Amino acid sequence: MSKQKKLADYKEEIEQCVKCGACQAHCPVFAENKKESVVARGKVALAHALLEQEVELDERMIADMSQCLLCGSCFDKCPNLVPTDEIIAAARREITEKHGLTTFGKGLTTVLKHPRLMSALAKSGKAFSWLLFKQVPEKSGLHLRFPAPFVSQDRTIPAIAAKPFRERHPEFIPGDRDKPTVAFFTGCMVNHMYPQIGEAVLKSLRFLGMNVLIPHEQGCCGLPAVSAGDGATVEELAERNRQAFSRREPDVILTACASCNVGMGKHFKELGPEFEKLGSRVKDINVFLVEQGLVEKLAALPKKEPSERVTYHDPCHLRTQKITREPRALLQASPGVRYIEMEGADRCCGLGGTFSVYHYDTSKKIGARKAPGIAESKADLVASACPGCMMQLQDTINHAGLEQRVIHVLELVARDLETD
Amino acid sequence: MLDARVITALEEIVGLEQVTTQKADRICYSYDATQQSFLPDVVVHPANAQEISKVMLLANAEKVPVFPRGAGSGFTGGSLPTRGGIVLVTTRLDRILRIDGDNLVAEVEPGVVTEQFQQAAEKAGLFYPPDPASLKFSTLGGNVAECAGGPRCVKYGVTKDYILGLEVVTPQGDIIRTGGETMKGVVGYDLTKLMCGSEGTLGIITRIVIKLLPLPEAKKTMLVLFDSIDGAAQAVSEITRAKIIPTTLEFMDATTIDCVRKATGLDLPETAKAVLIIEVDGEQGMIERQAQRILEVVRPLGVVETRVADTAAESEEIWKVRRLVSPSLRKVNPDKFNEDICVPRSKVPEMIRRVEAIAEKYAIPIVNFGHAGDGNIHVNIMVDKKQPGIEEKAEAAIEEIFAATLELGGTMSGEHGVGITKAPYIPMELDPAAVAYMKAIKRTLDPNNVLNPGKIFLEDEKTFHRAS
Numbered sequence: 089m090s091k092q093k094k095l096a097d098y099k100e101e102i103e104q105c106v107k108c109g110a111c112q113a114h115c116p117v118f119a120e121n122k123k124e125s126v127v128a129r130g131k132v133a134l135a136h137a138l139l140e141q142e143v144e145l146d147e148r149m150i151a152d153m154s155q156c157l158l159c160g161s162c163f164d165k166c167p168n169l170v171p172t173d174e175i176i177a178a179a180r181r182e183i184t185e186k187h188g189l190t191t192f193g194k195g196l197t198t199v200l201k202h203p204r205l206m207s208a209l210a211k212s213g214k215a216f217s218w219l220l221f222k223q224v225p226e227k228s229g230l231h232l233r234f235p236a237p238f239v240s241q242d243r244t245i246p247a248i249a250a251k252p253f254r255e256r257h258p259e260f261i262p263g264d265r266d267k268p269t270v271a272f273f274t275g276c277m278v279n280h281m282y283p284q285i286g287e288a289v290l291k292s293l294r295f296l297g298m299n300v301l302i303p304h305e306q307g308c309c310g311l312p313a314v315s316a317g318d319g320a321t322v323e324e325l326a327e328r329n330r331q332a333f334s335r336r337e338p339d340v341i342l343t344a345c346a347s348c349n350v351g352m353g354k355h356f357k358e359l360g361p362e363f364e365k366l367g368s369r370v371k372d373i374n375v376f377l378v379e380q381g382l383v384e385k386l387a388a389l390p391k392k393e394p395s396e397r398v399t400y401h402d403p404c405h406l407r408t409q410k411i412t413r414e415p416r417a418l419l420q421a422s423p424g425v426r427y428i429e430m431e432g433a434d435r436c437c438g439l440g441g442t443f444s445v446y447h448y449d450t451s452k453k454i455g456a457r458k459a460p461g462i463a464e465s466k467a468d469l470v471a472s473a474c475p476g477c478m479m480q481l482q483d484t485i486n487h488a489g490l491e492q493r494v495i496h497v498l499e500l501v502a503r504d505l506e507t508d
Numbered sequence: 509m510l511d512a513r514v515i516t517a518l519e520e521i522v523g524l525e526q527v528t529t530q531k532a533d534r535i536c537y538s539y540d541a542t543q544q545s546f547l548p549d550v551v552v553h554p555a556n557a558q559e560i561s562k563v564m565l566l567a568n569a570e571k572v573p574v575f576p577r578g579a580g581s582g583f584t585g586g587s588l589p590t591r592g593g594i595v596l597v598t599t600r601l602d603r604i605l606r607i608d609g610d611n612l613v614a615e616v617e618p619g620v621v622t623e624q625f626q627q628a629a630e631k632a633g634l635f636y637p638p639d640p641a642s643l644k645f646s647t648l649g650g651n652v653a654e655c656a657g658g659p660r661c662v663k664y665g666v667t668k669d670y671i672l673g674l675e676v677v678t679p680q681g682d683i684i685r686t687g688g689e690t691m692k693g694v695v696g697y698d699l700t701k702l703m704c705g706s707e708g709t710l711g712i713i714t715r716i717v718i719k720l721l722p723l724p725e726a727k728k729t730m731l732v733l734f735d736s737i738d739g740a741a742q743a744v745s746e747i748t749r750a751k752i753i754p755t756t757l758e759f760m761d762a763t764t765i766d767c768v769r770k771a772t773g774l775d776l777p778e779t780a781k782a783v784l785i786i787e788v789d790g791e792q793g794m795i796e797r798q799a800q801r802i803l804e805v806v807r808p809l810g811v812v813e814t815r816v817a818d819t820a821a822e823s824e825e826i827w828k829v830r831r832l833v834s835p836s837l838r839k840v841n842p843d844k845f846n847e848d849i850c851v852p853r854s855k856v857p858e859m860i861r862r863v864e865a866i867a868e869k870y871a872i873p874i875v876n877f878g879h880a881g882d883g884n885i886h887v888n889i890m891v892d893k894k895q896p897g898i899e900e901k902a903e904a905a906i907e908e909i910f911a912a913t914l915e916l917g918g919t920m921s922g923e924h925g926v927g928i929t930k931a932p933y934i935p936m937e938l939d940p941a942a943v944a945y946m947k948a949i950k951r952t953l954d955p956n957n958v959l960n961p962g963k964i965f966l967e968d969e970k971t972f973h974r975a976s
Contacts, residue, residue: 108541109581113621113644122599122619123553124536124580137535148532167835 091359092319095178096139102175104168105132111162111172116436116454117155117447125152128162128172135175145186153179155447157440157454158315159404160350174358180317246281246479253279253286259304260336261290264297271301271338273329273370275348276308277475285475288502289344289373295505296380303332309343309351315441326356330366340371344498346403346474347441372406374414374473374497382501383421389504392424398500399430399467401458401481403474407434415473415497423504430465432458439480455484463490470494510549510593514570518552518594521562526553526600537595540580540587542929548575548589553597557675557683557714563596564681564712567958574959576708578618578650581642583846584927586654586707590962598649601714607632613672613689614718618649622656625718634720637664640923649713655705657923659756662881663789664721666923668704675715676703679954689717702949707925708960710953727755727789728799729823731815732806733780737761739810740782741857744880746805747786752798757881758785758830761860764877771836774829780812784880785830787823833877840873841890845902849913850922853883862912863887870905872898884922910936926964934965 111128112118124130134152137143158173166172253274270293278286293300307328313321329352333341343349349372357367377383398419402412412434420427438444438454462470462485470485470492472478482494510529519527528534529550538545549572554560567574573593580587589595602619609632616625622636622643629636639658640646646656652674657666673687676699687693687700703711734740740759747754760768760783769776776783784806788798803814817823837844851859860876863885867874878886889905891898910920910933920937921930934943947965951957 106541107539107543107580109579109642109645111645112579112581113623122602123533125532130536133535133539134532137532143531143535148530152532168838169835 091323092181093178095135095182098175098178099139101170102132102136105129105170106168108167110165110167114161114165116157116159116438117450120450120453126155131176132170132172135179145183150183153183157436157443159436159440160408161404161436164408177314181319184317184319248280249283253283254302254304257302259302261300263294263299267297267299268339269299269301269336271303271333271341273306273341273343273348273352275343275345278344282475285344285496285498288496288498291502291505291507292377292498294507296382301336301338305332309348310355311347311351312441314355322355323359326359326363330363333366340376341369342371342373342376344373346405347476350405372411374418375411378414378417383417386421389423395424395426396468397428397466398425398469398471399428399465400433401437401470401472401477402434403472403477404436406473418497418501419471422500425500428465428467430461432461437477437480439476455480456488458484459488459490462492467492471497471500473497510572514572515550517566518550522552522554522559537577540582540585542583542585544585544588546589547592548595549592551595551597553600555600557677560677560712560714561681561683564677564679567594568680568956571956572958573961576712576960578647579645581646582650582654582927583924584929586925586927586963588928590928604628607634609634612720614720616648616716616718618647618713618716620648622646622648622651629720630723633723635723636670636718636720638667638670648716652704652713652716653706653708654925657884659758659879661879662757663753663755668701670719671700671704671716672719673717674700674703674713676711676713678711679959707927707963709950709963724789726792726795727787728795729817729826730786730799731826731829732784732786733777733812734782735779735810735812737782737860738857740784742809743784743806744853747802750801750805752802754786754881755789756785756787759783759880760833760877763875764833767836767840767875768829768832771839772832774832777812785826837875837888837890841892843891843893845889845906847887847906847909848884848922848924849887849909849918849920850884851913851916851918853881855916856880856883859885859916863909866905866908870901872902872905928963931964931966
């Protein structure tokens with residue numbers, strides 16, 4: 089029996105929608121395709137129709153339910169707090185149960201029929217090191233995010249690290265005896281694509297004298313599986329992580345990826361009380377470092393000249409949790425950083441887990457709306473706190489012919505920290 | 509169900525991808541913010557006035573009703589496809605065509621979202637004042653069709669005060685231009701004003717020429733808590749008497765304050781029985797003087813507490829109190845009937861007292877807040893629709909509220925329009941001869957009654973009449 093809620097379990101929440109239409113202002117997909125079936129209000133109406141058996145879970149419905157980034161912006165601004173993201177995730181699980189994962193998770197035929205939405209197969213993988221990709225474990229979210237033949241050739245993707253981050257370090261790195269033990273949940277992208285973020289996290293934690301635990305058995309945060317409607321995998325991953333983080337009883341489990349923070353901190357917790365202990369200990373690294381007084385410590389370091397102009401992009405998965413101040417505070421305090429706020433910093437980057445695979449065209453258009461703000465800011469570097477956003481932003485910047493490099497907040501924070 | 513021939517003809521007009529008869533799409537265009545729902549037969553997304561004109565020609569030939577729809581955020585059902593037929597969505601017409609700083613005009617298509625237009629104008633140092641609460645998602649076409657208002661109306665007026673000209677597809681499919689580009693113009697009837705607030709019954713707006721103002725340099729926000737609703741009302745009069753017209757004069761009554769306090773834990777003292785949010789705008793030195801003067805004149809009127817914002821963040825804190833009202837209401841009861849009566853501003857306290865008496869009589873919580881500066885009160889009748897018989901009770905209360913409103917020289921709708929929800933009450937407010945005059949206009953322009961039929965005027969269903 090599945091531990092996850094069925095669509096029918098959301099009946100009450102669905103009925104909370106008063107059809108005011110406010111979600112139209114906040115849905116990144118609706119901004120590109122102003123059809124009512126795209127926006128939360130329409131999706132909630134469709135979910136209601138499904139429950140009332142006025143419509144079938146047919147190809148059309150599958151296509152509609154695929155048109156969502158699960159960014160949570162609609163929920164964040166909904167006057168009645170209707171959890172549309174959860175409702176859509178539940179609908180996707182129902183689709184998977186009825187039609188199998190192949191229909192949704194591994195190549196949505198109804199959507200793929202549109203050639204403009206899915207460009208040609210990327211067999212050779214221009215930017216993608218496929219040979220190394222084979223080394224990525226099968227249950228990694230990366231396989232759902234980049235199902236081999238379906239990634240557009242047009243997309244720039246960082247190379248796969250020859251040696252994953254977790255394999256470079258022992259499971260336990262002792263710090264000061266009087267300091268707490270913190271666990272680091274790396275997530276798939278940090279582990280395989282951006283190991284430098286992992287190194288920066290480690291350096292910052294060691295600077296603060298923390299004892300760091302990096303369980304080697306940890307798995308994916310489950311968010312790509314949530315996005316794909318693969319409920320069974322979500323549960324399997326939750327269990328795996330529960331076990332991996334139950335040893336040594338770390339005080340907090342830190343994430344450096346906004347999406348992992350939501351997967352580990354929110355979705356796993358929904359699976360039942362046995363996951364409460366796992367989920368409630370999850371904390372974003374920026375928040376943790378601010379709490380530990382790193383801003384003051386950074387500000388006390390000698391200033392560096394010439395400084396680099398740095399701006400910040402809000403990942404939806406932090407913004408909707410009201411985590412916007414902390415990453416900025418860290419950047420502003422970092423030596424050698426001249427912080428500039430850009431216009432539209434809180435706009436979605438357009439990646440949205442599996443969304444960008446099935447709707448790369450729309451994803452690219454949503455992303456392109458970031459470009460003017462980035463260009464006008466005249467920043468040298470665009471910092472963010474989510475490797476998913478970073479990949480998408482770099483793709484946007486490259487397509488717009490801009491020259492900024494995208495970097496993780498922690499990379500800038502750790503740059504000038506001295507550790508022994 | 510519509511004949512396949514009609515669907516094919518629509519596909520030829522607007523293109524295959526812009527016509528849909530699938531149940532899922534029809535469901536998605538069956539509702540608006542009234543939460544009522546009527547399934548259309550087909551949804552079309554035209555790209556321009558020419559296509560809309562052809563749709564209207566077809567509709568007349570086939571006698572199929574057409575229901576124009578923008579963002580579907582109306583509160584009275586103006587865009588609901590009450591008789592099936594065609595829902596015609598205007599969101600693809602979403603270009604800002606020009607913003608002309610020399611002549612202080614702009615030209616836009618109807619699908620432009622109000623706030624996006626305001627932001628574009630502000631970038632050019634210009635100002636479009638109408639600010640309905642839905643401005644982040646409602647469209648200008650809908651704002652014109654309903655003649656939307658908002659808090660800033662006290663000083664700046666409503667949507668129709670900013671519309672110089674329109675391009676309109678008539679119910680019979682002609683494309684006409686009304687008004688023009690100039691501040692003055694008296695050639696022929698003022699069809700522009702007739703279209704403003706016509707709720708999509710007299711034509712489909714396809715272009716809008718808008719009057720703009722220079723953007724005020726600064727604004728200042730104040731929150732004043734009073735120990736009585738009379739004190740707050742008196743304050744409104746005193747401010748006017750001091751020859752100051754604030755940008756906004758928003759009020760919340762005791763029930764509203766109670767609601768917000770309970771739902772959010774916001775720090776609002778128990779002794780506060782009314783709140784005014786006062787904002788002034790203009791040149792920096794002037795607004796400082798105005799703010800000071802306002803605080804002076806309201807001081808003797810039972811002020812419990814005053815908060816003045818010195819920064820944008822503090823101003824935001826004050827507006828947060830107002831914005832938390834709607835979400836807080838649901839803690840009282842899950843459903844609401846949201847009326848927007850308007851009385852002469854000196855009658856606001858009397859009106860609130862009448863509403864309180866009606867609330868007591870029917871034992872239904874009624875929460876009042878809104879725009880004190882122009883007497884526009886949002887009367888929220890809070891109910892739980894699952895309770896048997898409650899809707900009839902609420903309907904009776906609404907009828908009494910409207911009767912009281914009219915007795916005090918007011919109107920039953922300041923900004924939401926009539927649509928279908930207020931249509932039964934029309935005879936209470938309008939003389940039979942005036943209704944006949946309006947219906948004659950509709951009949952002449954739309955002889956086949958195909959454009960948004962059944963709105964504003966009920967044809968044969970239940971209506972409420974003025975007590976004689």
